[in-house]
Amino acid sequence: MSTLQTPAPRIDVRRAADRFTTKVDWLDSKHSFSFGHHYDPANVGHGLLLVNNDDVVRPGAGFDTHPHRDMEIVTWVMRGSLVHQDSTGHSGVIYPGLAQRMSAGTGILHSEKNDAWRISDAHAEHDEPVHFVQMWVLPDESGTTPGYEQLEIDDELMRGDLVPVASGMDKHAGNAAIRIQNRYAALYAARLAPGRSVTLPEAPYLHLFVPKGSVELEGAGALGEGDAVRFTAVGGNAVTATGDGAEILVWEMHAAMRG
Incomplete structure (x- = not known):
């Protein structure tokens, strides 16, 4: 990754309808960046963010066991529940308001499925799809020990402020945020x-994603569900909800992938 080059200021709005799409009988996945067989050399990530997948998985289905290496993977659920199981022995049900991070490190196997009733009698069988965003960020060191962490932040979200979800930055040390292995x-x-506003941080790279609802971005206008904005060398803009149920996900990044 690079921390030395000063990028030129830019606000780049990306609309939901322009994302890459993978659709099969059990999955409707929309990709903000190149992913799988979708490849565009001009769209391989922003800052340190390599993947921002907006996924809907039908009940009883999901991603079978597969490997990852040297990646920080954060999952955020908007609706329904997602079962995580991995080769380090961790398993759990991820639901709205529960943040989850998996560090792939030297190598990890995991699965993600919409089948909570199969691991616990506490969950009744249902016909509700799970809707979630999965985000991949490069670690600042390779070859680390694989790990898993989750954190309930629903109460903090009720306040209507920007809540740190996952961070490797020194300023969040000791805060109620999951630690990721990238200090930038x-x-x-x-x-x-509706009508509530938050102010975005200032950083060399920001990525704003609207997984639910609609908002107004200062300096760029209306954003709907699935829209994203890539900020370069600019920040501090206000984001205001224009309807019910709005959520935003914001990455603050002080480094970028090597070009």
Whole structure:
């Protein structure tokens, strides 16, 4: 990754309808960046963010066991529940308001499925799809020990502010945020009532994603569900909810992938 080059200021709005799409009988996935067989050399990431997948998985289905290496993977659920199981022995049900991070490190196997009733009698079988965003960020060191962490932040989200969800930055040390293995990156989330505003941080690279609802971005206008904005060398803009149920996910990044 690079921390030395000063990028030129830019605000780049990316609309939901322009994302790459993978659709099969059990999955409807929309990719903000190149992913799988979708490849565009001009769209391989922003800052340190390599993947921002907006996924809907039908009940009883999901991603079978597969490997990852040297990647920080954060999952954020908007609706339904997602079962995580991995080769380090961790398993759990991820639901709205529960943040989850998996560090792939030297190598990890995991699965993600919409089948909570199969691991616990506490969950009844259902016909509700799970809707979630999965985000991949490069670690600042390779070959680390694989790990898993989750954190309930629903109460903090009720306040309507930007809440640190996952961070490796020194300024969040000791805060109620999951630690990721990159000291140059942090993820925030906010649930905004109509008319509620938050101010984005300032950083060399920001990525704003609207997984639910609609908002107004100062200097860029209306953003709908699935829209994203890539900020370069600019920040401090206000984001205001224009409807019910708005959520935003914001990556603050002080480094970038090597070009």
